[in-house]
Amino acid sequence: MRICVIGAGYVGLATGVMFGKLGHEVVCVDIDGRRLRDISAGRLPFYEPPLEKELRKLVKNGMLSASGDIKKSVARSKFVFLCVQTPSLSSGKIDIRALKTACRDVARAMAGADGYRVIVVKSTVVPSTTDTVLKPILEDGSGKSIGREIGLCVNPEFLQEGSALKDSMEPSRIVVGAHDKRSSDALARLYSPIKSSTFRTDLRTAEMIKYAANSFLAAKISYANEMANLCLRLGIDSEQVLAAVGEDPRIGKLFLKPGLGFGGSCLPKDVRALKQKARELDYPAHLLTAIQRINDEQPDEAISILKSVFKDLKGLRIAVLGLSFKGGVDDVRDTRAVPLITSLLAKNVEVVAYDPIAMSRFIELMPTIRYASTVEDALTQADACVIQADWPEFREIGRAQFSKMRNPVVIDGRRLLDPGEVEASGAKYFGVGYGRARRE
Numbered sequence: 001m002r003i004c005v006i007g008a009g010y011v012g013l014a015t016g017v018m019f020g021k022l023g024h025e026v027v028c029v030d031i032d033g034r035r036l037r038d039i040s041a042g043r044l045p046f047y048e049p050p051l052e053k054e055l056r057k058l059v060k061n062g063m064l065s066a067s068g069d070i071k072k073s074v075a076r077s078k079f080v081f082l083c084v085q086t087p088s089l090s091s092g093k094i095d096i097r098a099l100k101t102a103c104r105d106v107a108r109a110m111a112g113a114d115g116y117r118v119i120v121v122k123s124t125v126v127p128s129t130t131d132t133v134l135k136p137i138l139e140d141g142s143g144k145s146i147g148r149e150i151g152l153c154v155n156p157e158f159l160q161e162g163s164a165l166k167d168s169m170e171p172s173r174i175v176v177g178a179h180d181k182r183s184s185d186a187l188a189r190l191y192s193p194i195k196s197s198t199f200r201t202d203l204r205t206a207e208m209i210k211y212a213a214n215s216f217l218a219a220k221i222s223y224a225n226e227m228a229n230l231c232l233r234l235g236i237d238s239e240q241v242l243a244a245v246g247e248d249p250r251i252g253k254l255f256l257k258p259g260l261g262f263g264g265s266c267l268p269k270d271v272r273a274l275k276q277k278a279r280e281l282d283y284p285a286h287l288l289t290a291i292q293r294i295n296d297e298q299p300d301e302a303i304s305i306l307k308s309v310f311k312d313l314k315g316l317r318i319a320v321l322g323l324s325f326k327g328g329v330d331d332v333r334d335t336r337a338v339p340l341i342t343s344l345l346a347k348n349v350e351v352v353a354y355d356p357i358a359m360s361r362f363i364e365l366m367p368t369i370r371y372a373s374t375v376e377d378a379l380t381q382a383d384a385c386v387i388q389a390d391w392p393e394f395r396e397i398g399r400a401q402f403s404k405m406r407n408p409v410v411i412d413g414r415r416l417l418d419p420g421e422v423e424a425s426g427a428k429y430f431g432v433g434y435g436r437a438r439r440e
């Protein structure tokens with residue numbers, strides 16, 4: 001089967017590699033020429049080593065190619081997956097301009113092409129976008145009708161960055177939202193080699209499943225943070241509390257780790273978008289508001305720990321370790337490093353930032369702060385360090401590095417380090433929501 005993927009980003013390339021590995025011939029279309037050249041050379045435009053290895057193999061054996069020619073690529077394919085970005089606007093709504101452009105291009109390509117093909121929306125869009133906005137664009141531009149000459153599906157993606165290949169090949173579930181039975185059968189058949197529970201729904205239900213899932217994950221993190229913030233003020237170790245809470249099968253252990261809050265390309269923007277949609281519907285969505293507010297304020301927990309240690313932060317040098325939204329990835333979208341560093345700068349702190357992989361992307365967000373080339377360089381003469389992302393290499397930080405600091409004070413924003421080991425290495429350990437608890 002020939003498959004066309006529009007938008008060669010995280011989701012597009014993970015989808016392309018997954019279908020390539022299942023034996024289909026995949027063409028990845030993008031408007032970014034540099035991206036296309038990278039893919040043609042077997043290189044990923046982002047950091048995801050296992051996915052890159054498989055991409056290289058597929059490019060080499062001709063099962064996956066990159067193209068800027070949407071017309072030809074769509075005309076030759078039986079399935080067209082739309083995987084372009086849907087970022088937040090300042091209002092919180094999603095920006096679907098790239099998706100509308102891609103739909104217009106796909107529609108034009110279908111106008112002159114014979115045969116039935118299925119258009120699959122993988123980009124995350126708020127419920128009702130596909131049937132009220134994208135469907136008319138596809139029909140008007142192609143002169144064909146959905147349900148007869150064209151199939152239309154919504155197939156949300158649940159992969160996590162850092163494990164994109166595994167999550168695509170072994171998904172927790174497959175959601176096939178479809179306009180009609182023929183589209184649904186075709187997409188379900190395409191996915192049939194992948195063993196996973198499949199939910200066949202209509203278009204809006206599939207769109208909502210993605211938002212409902214991400215809202216729950218975000219809620220779990222904000223819940224863990226709120227409990228941990230309370231534990232800290234009560235002089236209780238939240239780690240023990242949440243470990244015991246998570247043993248309840250109705251709750252579950254994952255995503256119950258307190259820290260500086262959630263970031264990345266999905267959770268913050270999806271919570272914002274669903275909240276905006278609720279507002280349009282005149283529904284107050286109190287839970288979504290609280291999830292977001294807790295997350296927005298969570299980086300301030302690190303600031304309040306610093307204040308409890310130093311009183312006045314003015315003039316201190318603080319190293320921020322880890323700039324991506326989590327360790328193991330180079331994605332800096334909605335990373336908590338931005339609000340954290342912004343708050344530190346507002347308190348006249350000198351910030352020295354370091355990340356093993358994501359630094360060049362982060363520099364585009366905050367070009368004027370100081371960057372260090374190694375962990376040691378970042379820690380030298382620092383009054384404290386804040387671990388913002390859980391990069392495995394930060395686990396290796398020990399006496400040799402701490403001894404370079406003016407004041408060896410560690411604020412662990414991701415519960416990465418062992419408090420006992422840090423203290424044995426001569427540094428003071430404070431975990432966000434844990435550690436030197438402030439007893440009443």
Ligand SMILES: NC(=O)c1ccc[n+]([C@@H]2O[C@H](COP(=O)([O-])OP(=O)(O)OC[C@H]3O[C@@H](n4cnc5c(N)ncnc54)[C@H](O)[C@@H]3O)[C@@H](O)[C@H]2O)c1
Binds near residue numbers: 007
């Ligand atoms: N990144 C994730 O972990 C993840 C997980 C699940 C769902 N999603 C959702 O999937 C969608 C894609 O996310 P992403 O992170 O892969 O985005 P991305 O920014 O990494 O990639 C999007 C790609 O689309 C390309 N593009 C934009 N307009 C185009 C057009 N008109 N024609 C062809 N290509 C075009 C861009 O150049 C870019 O390469 C979003 O809606 C996102 O919310 C993302």
